[in-house]
Every structure is written in structure tokens, then in C-alpha cells.
Amino acid sequence: MTTVSLENVKFNEEGYMVDPNAWTPEIAKAIAEREGVVLTDRHWVVINYARAEFKAKGEAPTLRNITKNTDVSTKELYALFPGGPAKLAAKIAGLGKPTGCI
Amino acid sequence: MTANSLETLAANAPAMSKKIDRKLAIIVSKGSLDMAYPPLILANAARMSGVDVDLFFTFWGLDIITKKKMGKLHIATVGNPNMHPWFHIPTLIGILPGMSALATWMMNREIAKLDFPPIPEFVEMVSDAGARLFGCKMSMDMMRLTKADLVDSAEVLSAMEFIEMSNGAQTLFI
Numbered sequence: 001m002t003t004v005s006l007e008n009v010k011f012n013e014e015g016y017m018v019d020p021n022a023w024t025p026e027i028a029k030a031i032a033e034r035e036g037v038v039l040t041d042r043h044w045v046v047i048n049y050a051r052a053e054f055k056a057k058g059e060a061p062t063l064r065n066i067t068k069n070t071d072v073s074t075k076e077l078y079a080l081f082p083g084g085p086a087k088l089a090a091k092i093a094g095l096g097k098p099t100g101c102i
Numbered sequence: 103m104t105a106n107s108l109e110t111l112a113a114n115a116p117a118m119s120k121k122i123d124r125k126l127a128i129i130v131s132k133g134s135l136d137m138a139y140p141p142l143i144l145a146n147a148a149r150m151s152g153v154d155v156d157l158f159f160t161f162w163g164l165d166i167i168t169k170k171k172m173g174k175l176h177i178a179t180v181g182n183p184n185m186h187p188w189f190h191i192p193t194l195i196g197i198l199p200g201m202s203a204l205a206t207w208m209m210n211r212e213i214a215k216l217d218f219p220p221i222p223e224f225v226e227m228v229s230d231a232g233a234r235l236f237g238c239k240m241s242m243d244m245m246r247l248t249k250a251d252l253v254d255s256a257e258v259l260s261a262m263e264f265i266e267m268s269n270g271a272q273t274l275f276i
Contacts, residue, residue, distance in 0.1 A: 063150055064217055064227075074230035083122060084152025101147060102218055 023094025062100030127268035133165030149231035160238035
């Protein structure tokens with residue numbers, strides 16, 4: 001898969017995609033690359049779950065929701081998305097800034 | 103994933119484009135159920151945002167990381183000015199037997215509705231998220247506690263050591 005250009009993707013000033021519905025897995029790879037993350041299967045478990053939750057509930061899941069409903073533990077989540085997993089995972093999944101407190 | 107591969111993963115993680123240079127030190131001094139949640143929630147929120155966090159548990163706050171007590175924190179219904187507005191329990195009623203248990207039960211129920219974990223699980227989660235936990239040595243001596251009484255992830259620290267360690271951090275006293 002070649003990396004797509006992010007030129008035509010709209011981001012807000014904090015770096016979140018403006019339109020979550022315009023997201024594609026290729027865009028996720030490009031955002032991850034920009035953020036310095038190489039996506040593995042384990043990242044995709046989180047990203048796919050976050051996308052599914054967004055589709056069902058209209059917002060990014062909380063980290064606790066992710067660790068409760070996938071086999072990704074808190075420790076692994078922090079290792080996969082270093083430097084603040086809540087924001088980074090939402091960014092790569094093309095979702096808005098998470099609003100949950102947990 | 104094994105601990106080893108987790109470490110490898112962390113070591114190989116490319117430098118984040120924006121390293122967050124912010125540190126929070128929270129002094130946790132109270133051990134009632136209603137006062138145990140705020141420092142844990144803030145510590146967790148900070149870690150979720152990539153902010154470094156050290157928690158220093160002192161005096162009654164030690165109960166939160168003491169294995170035998172952390173699962174049994176309760177709310178006082180007498181002398182707690184927060185009782186009336188939220189729980190509608192006037193002080194005179196609060197002295198009745200069972201009222202503290204009732205308020206504790208109510209709070210645990212409300213907290214669970216918000217998907218906040220019970221205290222022992224919350225402490226583990228915050229630690230797994232990378233927050234560091236420290237028991238205050240002087241408080242531990244006073245309560246005749248040793249490191250073995252605390253959760254495994256906690257270290258013991260004197261007040262002076264904590265002050266040195268929290269140099270440059272934003273400090274909260276709760």
C-alpha cells in the first residue's frame with residue numbers, strides 16, 4: 001500500500017480530521033507516519049474498534065472503553081500510542097478530540 | 103503481548119513529533135471514597151494527554167494504595183459538608199447506623215454508571231498508564247505500614263525526596 005498524500009484531507013488546528021467520514025485506512029497510515037508511529041496489527045485493533053464505536057455512538061471511545069472491550073491492555077495502549085494515547089489514537093482513527101474523562 | 107515485547111515496542115517507538123514537556127505532582131492527603139477519586143481521575147487524564155504524573159500519598163491518602171484498605175474506602179456522613187446537596191442526607195440523619203454504608207453504596211453506584219472503575223482497579227490503571235505512586239514514609243511509620251502493605255507498584259519516599267523529585271512540576275494538594 002502506498003502512502004496517500006494528506007494534502008486534500010482537512011484537519012482542524014489541533015490536528016484532528018474535520019470530517020471523520022472522509023477517513024480511510026490509507027489516511028490513517030499517513031497520519032500515523034506524520035505522528036511518528038508505524039502501525040502494526042495491534043494498532044489496528046484499537047483503530048478499528050474506535051471507528052466501530054464512532055459509527056455506533058457518534059464519538060471517539062474513552063480509553064477505558066477500549067481496554068474493557070478489546071484485548072489491548074492499558075500498558076499496551078500506552079506503548080502503542082506513546083505520548084498520550086487518547087489524543088493520538090483518535091487522531092489516527094480520524095475522529096475528533098475525545099471528550100471522555102476516563 | 104509479553105512484557106518483553108512491550109518494552110521493545112516502547113524502545114523502538116519513534117520520537118513523538120511533539121514531546122509534551124509537562125509534569126504534574128499530586129499530593130493525595132485524603133482517603134475517603136469521595137476524595138479518593140479526584141486525584142486518580144486527574145492523574146489518569148494527565149497520562150492520557152501525555153503529561154508525566156507523580157502521586158504522593160500521605161496521611162489518610164495512604165489508604166488508597168494500602169492493599170487491605172483500598173477496596174473498603176467509605177464516605178463519612180457526619181461532618182461532611184458535601185453530604186447534604188448531593189446525597190440529601192442531613193447531618194442529624196447521618197449519625198444513624200448504616201447511613202455511611204448507604205452513602206458509600208450510592209456513590210459506588212453513581213461512579214460505576216459513569217464507567218469509572220472501583221478504587222483498586224483505578225489505582226492499577228493509573229499505574230499501568232505510567233503514573234508513579236509513592237507512599238509517604240513518615241505517614242507509613244505513623245500507621246505502622248511497610249512497603250509490603252502497599253500495592254506492588256508503589257515506592258516509599260520521604261517528604262524531602264518527593265519535593266526534590268517534583269522540582270519543576272505543577273503541584274496539586276488534594
